[in-house]
Amino acid sequence: MNLTLKVWRQGGPNHKGKIETYPAEDIPEEASFLEMLDIVNERIITDGGEPIAFDHDCREGICGACSLTINGVPHGRESAITTCQLHMRKFRDGDTIWVEPFRARAFPVLRDLVVDRSAFDRIIEAGGYISARTGSAVDANATPVPKADADEAFEAAACIGCGACVAACKNASAMLFVSAKVKHLGNFPQGQPEAKRRVLAMVRQMDEEGFGNCTNQYECEAVCPKEITAEFIADLNRGYAKASLEETLG
Amino acid sequence: MPSAASSIVSFYRSSIGKKLVVAITGLGLVAFLFGHMAGNLKVYAGPDKINSYAAWLHSMPALLWAARLGLLACFFGHIVTTVLLVKQNRAARGEVGYAYNATVQASRASRTMIWSGIIILCFVIYHLMHYTMCIGNEYESASYIDAAGRHDVYKMLVDGFSWFPASAFYIVSMALLCWHLSHGFASCFQTLGLRGERSWPLIKAAGYGVAAVIFIGNCSIPISIMAGWVSY
Structure with a gap:
């Protein structure tokens, strides 16, 4: 699958952030959303850039570490799953996906998509x-x-x-x-x-x-x-x- | 152990305390709506019935003013507390919002409560000036005294709603009031913690029912007057 990502990038808690665009090409549809971000990050690192920071831990929907607001919905549109359980087959080839941190004043952004909970x-x-x-x-x-x-x-x-x-x-x-x-x-x-x-x-x-x-x-x-x-x-x-x-x- | 006064202050300062004030005052206002509507529907029973009902209300000034003050307390309690909540809620969202906004299941009515509320507030001010304080009209003059020497509420209603803009604003405001109730009524029960798995669908249905009854009952009056079904 080939996708376009619109990702919130922010250098640190006191930095001004902005949405940046990244291509996500040749993504296997069996990849999870976090695995897709891993693939994109590897390419960013290869190109000499700073990888997108995001929270994750168990990657099986039980720890509560992963977050991400995907197309305006926390953990994405699919019901009763966390971001790590969301799979790329739920998107269509050519989609543009907006990825933002969990927003709230009580959850300040630490870096990119990582917030302080x-x-x-x-x-x-x-x-x-x-x-x-x-x-x-x-x-x-x-x-x-x-x-x-x-x-x-x-x-x-x-x-x-x-x-x-x-x-x-x-x-x-x-x-x-x-x-x-x-x-x-x-x-x-x-x-x-x-x-x-x-x-x-x-x-x-x-x-x-x-x-x-x-x-x-x-x-x-x-x-x-x-x-x-x-x-x-x-x-x-x-x-x-x-x-x-x-x-x-x- | 904190004192009773400081407990009450900290209760009102808390999020749930304020929500409970909005819910209880909201239910008080709904009770008033039903009483007010029931009284106004006497217009269909003819001038004698509604005029004598109004005279009866005014024959007990102490009770009438107690009810008015209670209503005023609910009204201002509801508005002031809501404004405080909205302010807190906007602050809680933080400075940076989502670039991509989405809503999964929140109803439109629930997302526009402050706006429907503000328009209803404007209506209530106009409505009080129109019929209660009689500003800009002659409803308190000698021509509005009926044969029995009572205030001719019937004639006042017919004349008031014969003016199209007044009726139109009334109907639009009632529509917004019912839009407000379609979320607000069931919300009161949620906030008061009076819902269960089985009662919840019934409470939500009751909210729509209350909204529909208030809308139909109240709007029937200006419509009947404009159509000439109620006249003198």
Whole structure:
């Protein structure tokens, strides 16, 4: 396949970036999107240029490292996959593809297509944990968990924290991410001791990081590679309202 | 432990706190829309019914003003909080936007809420000047007192909507209001956390239903007056 790439190039966090055009010729259609970028980068290096910087790690859709907004959609148009799982056969020969970083004020560009997503780490640090006794393992069935609750928590726990929800949101809101984390810990008895503190602290950190506010357009759930539902955002809203009320009256 | 006052302040400063204020005030405004529409539809029952309804409302000034102040609080709470949210949201997007913009599933109504809202605000100002404060017209003069000595709301409505530009602006504004509600109504439930997997399709359908009922009910009045079906 022969393609044209329009790629965001930016030398560093404080550099002014711009879109540059690269030919991507003789690309095998079984290549993944990242492999296609590898091929293009090898040619750029051969020609003496600076390769395009992009994030990647496991390349099998489970680590959350890869990003890229492809033709305006984080992880591309195909649903429920990450960029590393996107294959070139989904494009047509001769296509022009726009490749941009995940954009949000809270995700500053470090270089080219690499953005700093440590804001998510700080949200997790604020409350995305449970306090558990370490040492000898507790018997697996000591605390009964209803199957439906466990299933729902598992759906929320599928979030890999890639940040596509933020990148797709017209308001750069991180509420799908935060709601998934609050849900997955709060759905278990083990997550109850910190439940109230968790939701307040994580939402406050989210606001502090400069993410926007959900306006219920659900672009986030449409692009989420793990199909996290916006229903969790409704649960987060209710949980936050309840915890705030308890704090006010408490 | 923070004090109650500081908790309330930090609640309003938070993203979800502000969203909840917009949702609750929005539902308050929807409740008003239904009450207002039900009252106005009395125009079809004839001059006596609607004039006596208006006189009844004005016979309880304390209650009327309490309702008006509540409505005003919802109105300003909804607008001011939304403007704050929009400002934050624009800032959150960052200075550099996407060169290639795409939308996967966000509805057009959801992406133009601020614009439909601003036009509705202009309409509300005009509507209040037109019928409540009677600026630029003679609806408070002696010729608008009916045989029973009451304010002739019926005649005021017929005269007001007989002027084509007023009716046209009214219908366009109602269309935008319903466009606003088609996203806003279901959104309130999402923000309040009152949705489940099974109830969500029903809530969305109810949002479209509410929008349609408000549009048809309200627009029927200027249309009936322009067509001459309601006259004196």
